[in-house]
Amino acid sequence: MQVIENKKPTLLTLLSKKLQFIVATGEYTRLIIDTVKAACSRPPSITLIFQQLYDVGVASLPVVAITGFSTGMVLAAQSFYQLSDKGLASVTGLMVAKAMMTELGPVLTAFMLTGRVGASMCAELGTMNVTEQIDALKTMAINPNRYLLAPRFFAGTIMMPLLTIFSIVMGIFGGYLMAVYFFGMSPNSYFDPMPTHIQPFDLFTGVIKGFIFGMLIMTICCYRGMVTTGGAAGVGRATTNSVVIAYCCILLSNFLITMALNILKEQITRIFA
Amino acid sequence: MIKIQNLWKRYDKLQVLAGMDLEVKTGETLVILGPSGIGKSVLLKHIIGISKPDAGSIDIDNVRISDIQGADLYKEVKHMGMLFQGGALFDSMNVEDNAAFYLHQHGDPRTGKHYSKKEIADKVTEALEMVGLGGTHKKMPSELSGGMRKRAALARLIVYRPSLILYDEPTTGLDPIIAMQINELIVKTQKELKATSIVVTHDMFSALYVGDRLALIRDGKIAHIGEPDEFLKIDDPLIRFLHNTISKDPRSFKETPNGRTN
Numbered sequence: 001m002q003v004i005e006n007k008k009p010t011l012l013t014l015l016s017k018k019l020q021f022i023v024a025t026g027e028y029t030r031l032i033i034d035t036v037k038a039a040c041s042r043p044p045s046i047t048l049i050f051q052q053l054y055d056v057g058v059a060s061l062p063v064v065a066i067t068g069f070s071t072g073m074v075l076a077a078q079s080f081y082q083l084s085d086k087g088l089a090s091v092t093g094l095m096v097a098k099a100m101m102t103e104l105g106p107v108l109t110a111f112m113l114t115g116r117v118g119a120s121m122c123a124e125l126g127t128m129n130v131t132e133q134i135d136a137l138k139t140m141a142i143n144p145n146r147y148l149l150a151p152r153f154f155a156g157t158i159m160m161p162l163l164t165i166f167s168i169v170m171g172i173f174g175g176y177l178m179a180v181y182f183f184g185m186s187p188n189s190y191f192d193p194m195p196t197h198i199q200p201f202d203l204f205t206g207v208i209k210g211f212i213f214g215m216l217i218m219t220i221c222c223y224r225g226m227v228t229t230g231g232a233a234g235v236g237r238a239t240t241n242s243v244v245i246a247y248c249c250i251l252l253s254n255f256l257i258t259m260a261l262n263i264l265k266e267q268i269t270r271i272f273a
Numbered sequence: 274m275i276k277i278q279n280l281w282k283r284y285d286k287l288q289v290l291a292g293m294d295l296e297v298k299t300g301e302t303l304v305i306l307g308p309s310g311i312g313k314s315v316l317l318k319h320i321i322g323i324s325k326p327d328a329g330s331i332d333i334d335n336v337r338i339s340d341i342q343g344a345d346l347y348k349e350v351k352h353m354g355m356l357f358q359g360g361a362l363f364d365s366m367n368v369e370d371n372a373a374f375y376l377h378q379h380g381d382p383r384t385g386k387h388y389s390k391k392e393i394a395d396k397v398t399e400a401l402e403m404v405g406l407g408g409t410h411k412k413m414p415s416e417l418s419g420g421m422r423k424r425a426a427l428a429r430l431i432v433y434r435p436s437l438i439l440y441d442e443p444t445t446g447l448d449p450i451i452a453m454q455i456n457e458l459i460v461k462t463q464k465e466l467k468a469t470s471i472v473v474t475h476d477m478f479s480a481l482y483v484g485d486r487l488a489l490i491r492d493g494k495i496a497h498i499g500e501p502d503e504f505l506k507i508d509d510p511l512i513r514f515l516h517n518t519i520s521k522d523p524r525s526f527k528e529t530p531n532g533r534t535n
Binding site: 128132133136138139141142143 | 318321322323343344347348350351353354355357358359361362363364374375378379
């Protein structure tokens with residue numbers, strides 16, 4: 001390769017090598033800002049948005065249904081086995097509903113969406129990047145942030161809370177089938193404690209988490225796709241990387257959101273009252 | 274007129290462009306020669322604005338492309354097109370949708386007029402027939418050979434008649450027959466669109482066939498530039514080597530006005 005090697009790398013180059021994480025965080029933030037700006041200046045086409053809403057939301061329904069349903073059944077079984085000898089079997093339904101709404105619904109849905117949609121988006125965008133399709137878009141005066149990213153960000157952020165609600169419903173239904181048809185509880189005893197102990201705040205927690213997880217999954221996976229280099233191997237690395245980073249961010253942000261919401265619980269409850 | 278002045282670009286430790294100066298006249302076909310990996314494609318990406326230089330400037334028709342970005346850049350880029358080495362067809366779309374993509378997005382680049390579906394279909398068919406791909410409308414890029422992909426990518430360009438076309442290694446990796454077809458298409462496109470064209474290649478045959486002027490890139494700068502005859506007389510080992518790779522002057526294969534080769 002006949003290129004000149006500059007023997008004096010700049011301070012910026014050295015710093016960027018040492019601080020890759022900070023550089024990546026900066027690029028990630030910039031990408032989000034640019035995408036929001038591009039989408040606000042001229043919204044992406046409705047067709048593209050609907051296609052993404054379908055891919056992210058409707059096409060994920062079966063996998064989210066199975067996840068929610070099986071988790072609800074397992075929760076009901078565990079709750080019943082752990083609590084029945086202490087005379088607390090009647091709170092089985094409440095346990096299932098609370099756990100699904102506040103933690104398992106949003107987190108497991110986010111995990112499934114990362115695996116099903118996030119990984120595929122990262123691989124698709126990564127392949128487009130290494131085969132110069134994204135450059136081709138730019139040379140045809142198409143802003144890739146508006147054309148490729150904005151519809152995905154929008155679809156993920158909108159569909160994730162809805163999928164979370166669907167997962168919660170499926171979980172409560174799965175728990176109901178287990179409690180009523182396997183453990184012989186009456187339907188009333190499964191549902192009775194819920195109106196008194198389930199508050200709008202619980203559902204709000206799940207929906208907010210779904211909303212934030214949706215944003216995280218789409219932005220992280222799309223960002224990793226857009227900066228992919230290194231051919232097929234690079235696409236593989238980027239996809240694995242995006243899933244791992246998204247999982248870690250979901251778990252970490254789950255803790256932070258849980259703490260923040262519970263600290264602010266009184267204020268939030270007052271809003272709902 | 275494209276005017277490149279003192280252009281510098283470095284990727285990590287590699288100084289790819291090092292004070293490059295170059296002028297391309299309106300309507301001419303300039304071929305930039307040089308071995309692979311020397312920065313020819315990087316130069317094209319700078320000209321079309323998708324890469325930004327570390328220093329220096331690029332002016333196209335008195336608009337400083339190297340300084341603008343966002344909506345201003347896309348407004349200027351609308352009149353340009355680039356043929357990528359691998360074609361860069363959108364693999365989620367068939368050939369027809371690829372070729373129609375620009376017209377669906379922008380309409381006419383000069384007037385902004387939006388075309389009806391019928392008009393777009395007619396223009397796409399015309400462009401595909403021009404590159405010899407009539408009847409491949411519904412084929413996916415994965416079903417096309419390397420040469421067909423490049424021709425489909427060329428159809429995607431000529432359908433909107435850009436005034437500046439950049440060709441990145443248009444004949445690399447193709448067999449001599451397909452390479453000749455691509456060369457003929459470049460000449461034909463140039464004649465029909467009257468566009469300014471920049472072709473980067475290391476194929477001397479292609480360079481002499483399509484180029485009005487030839488330039489040699491070395492150490493991040495233009496080392497030599499000139500019309501084909503004077504370029505071939507330059508005493509440079511690389512030019513001599515490239516010239517020796519061809520047995521006959523490709524210009525002798527060019528069609529004469531009455532349709533026969535010389």
